[in-house]
Amino acid sequence: MSTLICERLSASTKNKVIFHDISINFPKNKIHCLIGPSGCGKSTFLLSLNGLIEAHTNIKMRGRVLYQSKDIREFDPINLKRTIATIFQEPSPLPFSIKKNFELPLSEINQNKKEYEEIIFNSLQKVGLWNEVKDMLNQSAFHLSGGQKQRLCLARSLALEPEIILLDEPTSALDPQSTLVIEDLLKELKRTKTIIMVTHNLPQAKRISDTVAFFWWEQCCGRVLEHMNTDIFFSAPTTEQALDYINTQRL
Amino acid sequence: MRISSSILYLGLIPGLWLITCTLILGLPQLRLETFLISPSDAGRAGGLLSIIISTLLILTITLVISVPLASATALAMTYFRRYFLKLSRLLSLSLDVLSAIPSVIFGLFGNVLFVEKLNLGHSILSGGLTLAFMILPTMVRTLESSYHEIEKGYAKTTEALGINFSTFIYQIVFPLGLPALIFATILGMTRAMAETAALLFTSGYSDRMPESVLDSGRSMSVHIYELAMNVPGGDKNAYLTAALLVFILLTINSAITYFGYHLNKRLGIL
Numbered sequence: 001m002s003t004l005i006c007e008r009l010s011a012s013t014k015n016k017v018i019f020h021d022i023s024i025n026f027p028k029n030k031i032h033c034l035i036g037p038s039g040c041g042k043s044t045f046l047l048s049l050n051g052l053i054e055a056h057t058n059i060k061m062r063g064r065v066l067y068q069s070k071d072i073r074e075f076d077p078i079n080l081k082r083t084i085a086t087i088f089q090e091p092s093p094l095p096f097s098i099k100k101n102f103e104l105p106l107s108e109i110n111q112n113k114k115e116y117e118e119i120i121f122n123s124l125q126k127v128g129l130w131n132e133v134k135d136m137l138n139q140s141a142f143h144l145s146g147g148q149k150q151r152l153c154l155a156r157s158l159a160l161e162p163e164i165i166l167l168d169e170p171t172s173a174l175d176p177q178s179t180l181v182i183e184d185l186l187k188e189l190k191r192t193k194t195i196i197m198v199t200h201n202l203p204q205a206k207r208i209s210d211t212v213a214f215f216w217w218e219q220c221c222g223r224v225l226e227h228m229n230t231d232i233f234f235s236a237p238t239t240e241q242a243l244d245y246i247n248t249q250r251l
Numbered sequence: 252m253r254i255s256s257s258i259l260y261l262g263l264i265p266g267l268w269l270i271t272c273t274l275i276l277g278l279p280q281l282r283l284e285t286f287l288i289s290p291s292d293a294g295r296a297g298g299l300l301s302i303i304i305s306t307l308l309i310l311t312i313t314l315v316i317s318v319p320l321a322s323a324t325a326l327a328m329t330y331f332r333r334y335f336l337k338l339s340r341l342l343s344l345s346l347d348v349l350s351a352i353p354s355v356i357f358g359l360f361g362n363v364l365f366v367e368k369l370n371l372g373h374s375i376l377s378g379g380l381t382l383a384f385m386i387l388p389t390m391v392r393t394l395e396s397s398y399h400e401i402e403k404g405y406a407k408t409t410e411a412l413g414i415n416f417s418t419f420i421y422q423i424v425f426p427l428g429l430p431a432l433i434f435a436t437i438l439g440m441t442r443a444m445a446e447t448a449a450l451l452f453t454s455g456y457s458d459r460m461p462e463s464v465l466d467s468g469r470s471m472s473v474h475i476y477e478l479a480m481n482v483p484g485g486d487k488n489a490y491l492t493a494a495l496l497v498f499i500l501l502t503i504n505s506a507i508t509y510f511g512y513h514l515n516k517r518l519g520i521l
Contacts (some may be wrong), residue, residue, distance in 0.1 A: 055411070056406065078413045090410070092405075092408040095427060104412055104414060104422060105412040157411075
């Protein structure tokens with residue numbers, strides 16, 4: 001069963017078409033990787049799945065994104081962002097203590113402050129960060145390492161109980177060890193969540209994803225040339241471009 | 252490199268010469284009475300008590316009016332920039348034009364509006380209000396650029412977390428913009444303290460101790476102008492007032508540098 005469906009989705013600015021006519025279904029409880037060369041619209045596509053791109057840029061969207069068979073434009077935009085969470089490429093903690101990084105978004109949905117501690121504990125436990133930060137919850141989140149910051153951002157989003165998590169190259173700024181921690185975490189999370197992730201790291205896509213959407217710049221805009229099971233994509237891609245891309249990465 | 256640093260040192264010479272001369276000519280007149288008694292004999296004798304009090308009153312009114320107004324305008328502009336980009340650009344342009352208007356024009360505006368139309372007369376209140384309007388554009392622009400940087404840095408993250416825009420403004424933009432608010436306040440304060448032209452038209456010349464804000468009052472800068480231009484034999488006290496004013500402005504400018512440094516540090520590392 002698909003949790004998120006894109007129907008003929010296109011994005012453009014006044015002068016440029018970023019991606020065109022993309023229709024993809026993202027089934028539930030799986031990790032979906034969006035791969036392809038830089039500049040073919042993967043990140044824009046990802047951020048259009050919860051409407052974040054339109055709010056912060058002059059990019060205009062056409063087509064529909066359906067969540068639970070309903071156009072995302074029909075949802076309350078603030079609630080939708082909580083249900084479809086976004087993790088950015090650069091870890092983006094708020095300029096407060098670790099604790100307040102959770103309290104501020106939580107205060108928007110839950111006024112019972114007594115519950116916060118438990119939520120913070122559970123979220124940090126899930127991302128394996130609790131033992132590392134339990135004694136410094138009141139310290140600035142900026143004191144954490146890059147990997148810890150990214151896990152904090154993930155934990156902060158998990159505290160809001162999203163159903164879908166969009167990740168835009170979440171490990172590109174991290175060392176290999178932190179990357180593996182995040183990957184393990186995503187594999188664990190897919191039991192209950194749907195994960196859609198942009199990555200340039202093909203071995204990573206191969207390791208953790210269930211499906212792969214291959215983006216390519218063709219006829220002056222980004223297009224999805226293939227969307228299929230990960231194993232099939234890496235063993236027998238159907239397009240020449242995908243084969244070339246996989247081989248170039250192998251080199 | 253050596254030429255550019257030589258030019259830099261050459262450029263510093265007139266400034267240092269001016270400050271040193273003012274301090275050398277003014278400070279020998281400094282007595283304890285300077286701060287304890289008001290001027291007498293048209294400013295040739297006595298101290299500067301009433302002048303200092305008038306200056307402080309004008310400055311207080313200026314800041315009480317301009318700080319909340321500038322802060323609210325800058326926050327509104329940050330909001331406008333997001334939803335009404337064209338209106339925000341128009342507002343920014345208007346503020347830039349207002350910043351470039353000579354202070355004497357603000358003086359004339361204050362004279363017509365506050366002194367005559369609102370019937371406040373030549374008073375400390377008229378002077379303070381005029382200065383508030385004069386420094387407002389600079390303060391708003393300083394604050395707005397800082398608020399905008401904060402907005403740019405955290406807006407996407409907060410929206411992705413489902414945080415309302417109003418919460419974002421009050422919980423993130425405003426607290427993080429506090430150093431900028433202090434910076435803008437000090438900047439406005441320095442400009443207001445050094446202002447003469449606008450006050451000549453609005454707060455008047457009286458060197459008596461003001462009994463209320465509706466009394467006429469003479470600021471330090473106006474006092475310097477009066478003693479130097481209209482009072483024969485008043486130059487010694489003009490230098491004393493100038494030395495004190497320079498001292499206060501240097502202190503405030505050092506504070507700007509200090510807060511500016513901490514502002515950058517805060518925006519960069521927090």
